Amino acid sequence: MLAVAAGDEAGYNYLVGRYHRQIIHFLFRMVRNEAIAEELAQEVFLRVYRSRESYRAEAKFSTWLYRIATNLAVNHARDTKYERTAQTLELDAPDTESGTTPEVADDDPNVEQRMLREERMAAIRAQVAALPERQRMAVLMHKYQEMDYRQIGEVLKLSESATKSLLFRAYQTLRERLKEFV
Amino acid sequence: MNCNDVNAKLADLLLAPDEVNAEVRVQLDGHLTGCAECRAQLEELRATMEMLDTWEAPEPNPYFLTRLNARLDEERAAAPASWYERLRARFVYGSRMTLRPVAAMVMTVVVLVGGGTYLGLSDLGTPKAPPTQAAVVQDLQTMDSNAQLLDQLETISNQNDD
Numbered sequence: 001m002l003a004v005a006a007g008d009e010a011g012y013n014y015l016v017g018r019y020h021r022q023i024i025h026f027l028f029r030m031v032r033n034e035a036i037a038e039e040l041a042q043e044v045f046l047r048v049y050r051s052r053e054s055y056r057a058e059a060k061f062s063t064w065l066y067r068i069a070t071n072l073a074v075n076h077a078r079d080t081k082y083e084r085t086a087q088t089l090e091l092d093a094p095d096t097e098s099g100t101t102p103e104v105a106d107d108d109p110n111v112e113q114r115m116l117r118e119e120r121m122a123a124i125r126a127q128v129a130a131l132p133e134r135q136r137m138a139v140l141m142h143k144y145q146e147m148d149y150r151q152i153g154e155v156l157k158l159s160e161s162a163t164k165s166l167l168f169r170a171y172q173t174l175r176e177r178l179k180e181f182v
Numbered sequence: 183m184n185c186n187d188v189n190a191k192l193a194d195l196l197l198a199p200d201e202v203n204a205e206v207r208v209q210l211d212g213h214l215t216g217c218a219e220c221r222a223q224l225e226e227l228r229a230t231m232e233m234l235d236t237w238e239a240p241e242p243n244p245y246f247l248t249r250l251n252a253r254l255d256e257e258r259a260a261a262p263a264s265w266y267e268r269l270r271a272r273f274v275y276g277s278r279m280t281l282r283p284v285a286a287m288v289m290t291v292v293v294l295v296g297g298g299t300y301l302g303l304s305d306l307g308t309p310k311a312p313p314t315q316a317a318v319v320q321d322l323q324t325m326d327s328n329a330q331l332l333d334q335l336e337t338i339s340n341q342n343d344d
Binding site for chain 2: 016017020021024025028029034038041042045046047049050051054064067068071117120121124125128139142143144148149164165167168171172174175178179181182
């Protein structure tokens with residue numbers, strides 16, 4: 001990234017290639033909409049490009065990248081706070097959250113299992129979304145981006161002990177609310 | 183080790199098991215073997231974390247990189263970021279370390295200006311009293327002016343005698 005700061009465009013392309021998928025996945029779980037997640041991810045990498053000269057080696061590139069991503073996700077949540085309404089389910093349209101098409105019940109004996117699975121998925125999405133913002137970001141980074149709590153603390157600008165507490169509280173809350181599905 | 187001790191260590195056991203001291207680990211395992219409640223809590227937490235794995239994210243649009251490159255081309259053609267944008271990026275995305283030189287500068291200025299102002303103001307508070315002269319100095323000055331007077335009188339009288 002220091003090379004990119006000095007003007008190495010090929011280096012920038014390499015970093016985009018390496019990180020774009022995980023950033024999209026992180027943002028998808030934050031905003032729960034594919035199109036918005038990709039739009040925000042584009043903005044993340046544009047900001048990386050624009051502020052490349054500001055990059056300093058005191059932080060890992062991925063830490064810096066996730067700071068930008070969390071910043072954008074928080075801004076998006078704040079800006080769309082009053083726009084979020086219940087989604088109406090259209091049977092033929094793919095679900096914007098999971099990307100799958102909802103299926104009407106049929107005689108298939110596995111339909112019950114499928115419904116239980118979908119119910120569990122909906123509960124996980126809803127309960128993670130219901131977590132306070134920082135707890136949600138910490139869980140997503142820890143569980144899905146496989147970052148250790150130290151790096152998560154650097155992204156969120158928290159001490160190590162504060163990060164551990166935050167994560168632990170989040171998992172405890174999820175344990176309580178998702179008990180029936182475990 | 184009791185349930186409260188285990189609770190305090192549960193976060194470490196869950197989030198950083200490799201960092202748990204070996205001796206503490208043995209004590210924790212010992213308690214967990216005997217305490218169903220603590221064991222249940224730990225197992226439920228682990229099961230919840232495992233269940234979260236089932237939430238898969240869809241694959242990104244194959245044209246994501248193409249669209250990004252198009253926007254980057256526009257970006258390169260446009261003006262570079264202003265000094266304000268770059269400074270803002272440093273503070274928003276940088277670590278707290280970037281603030282240290284600024285904090286040092288601000289503190290120095292505050293101490294100099296604040297300290298100087300305080301000293302200046304404390305002087306203004308009390309009116310300057312005229313310097314009191316010692317009595318001895320006053321007497322000597324009187325004697326000196328008297329001596330001058332006597333000299334002058336003597337000179338005048340000598341002139342009269344002549």
